[in-house]
């Protein structure tokens with residue numbers, strides 16, 4: 001077999017969730033909430049199935065959902081996307097990211113990515129014959145060093161992938177980052193692929209700065225979001241992508257043959273659920289409470305808490321607890337102490353000496369309490 005992805009292993013999320021299940025450990029590894037979906041949203045799905053919306057949706061998604069996404073984007077980020085030509089409903093953010101990368105990256109194109117980097121970008125770049133250019137986020141607040149970015153931009157740079165709020169670190173882009181990014185892309189052929197799946201999970205009064213807030217960036221960006229994150233429905237695999245018409249035209253050429261169209265009754269249900277903006281605007285407060293609860297309890301532990309400004313992930317440094325590599329320590333914690341987390345070296349292409357694990361706090365109080373109790377014993 002001549003593998004197209006010779007260096008790719010099974011995703012760390014699959015590996016750690018399986019290990020957690022096999023060891024009956026509390027699974028704070030793979031990022032998914034364990035509390036209920038809104039009964040109202042479930043009811044809407046049910047109603048729309050009963051109404052008979054069970055056949056193929058239009059290829060880019062039902063227009064009602066695209067219209068309400070357009071309104072939401074305009075209201076929150078002051079940017080208007082045409083629902084007919086500039087918005088597409090996707091089977092989660094994963095499909096949107098894969099589709100965007102394969103639609104735009106040709107053999108030899110360079111794609112700038114920042115480590116720790118979310119795991120789904122690299123295989124898509126590789127399958128397209130692209131070349132990832134790795135830069136590292138700097139310091140405990142995991143910031144982009146824009147001077148470094150400027151230095152690696154070449155005539156071959158075709159894409160730059162950013163993710164804010166950032167998985168796994170919880171760092172968020174600020175206004176200066178947006179300005180620096182504008183400078184980088186001006187006068188180039190670079191498309192920004194902006195992974196904004198955690199747009200509604202941001203803390204401490206910070207505002208999510210979508211690249212769509214910038215006129216310059218909006219013109220050259222594909223933005224990806226996910227209803228899985230926003231509505232605690234990661235298993236529904238539904239999200240969307242917005243981009244200017246010319247980019248969206250290329251995106252849809254691939255989209256139609258990757259998935260054609262996405263789950264119809266969910267699209268109707270979500271389009272109705274989005275009418276009440278509190279359904280997505282209140283999510284940050286709910287998660288901030290969980291973050292604060294988890295961190296307050298762990299203040300007296302031997303872990304060092306690395307501040308998180310968004311997402312439902314918390315990084316903990318275990319330097320005071322063990323000399324083991326993070327992959328080994330994650331395995332040890334899962335097997336011996338029954339708490340599973342993600343070793344962040346999994347988000348780097350080269351083996352790094354990390355002593356940091358990622359914990360998902362999108363869990364009900366009982367689950368968090370049980371995990372806290374175990375972690376405090378270390």
Ligand code: PMP
Nearest residue numbers: 092093094118167197226228239
């Ligand atoms: N991007 C990031 C940064 C993510 O964390 C995730 C999922 N956790 C995705 C993309 C994929 O989202 P989806 O489940 O909608 O495919």
Ligand code: GLN
Nearest residue numbers: 013014029030031032167
């Ligand atoms: N994005 C989720 C995480 O970061 C996992 C998604 C997946 O399992 N592919 O944990």
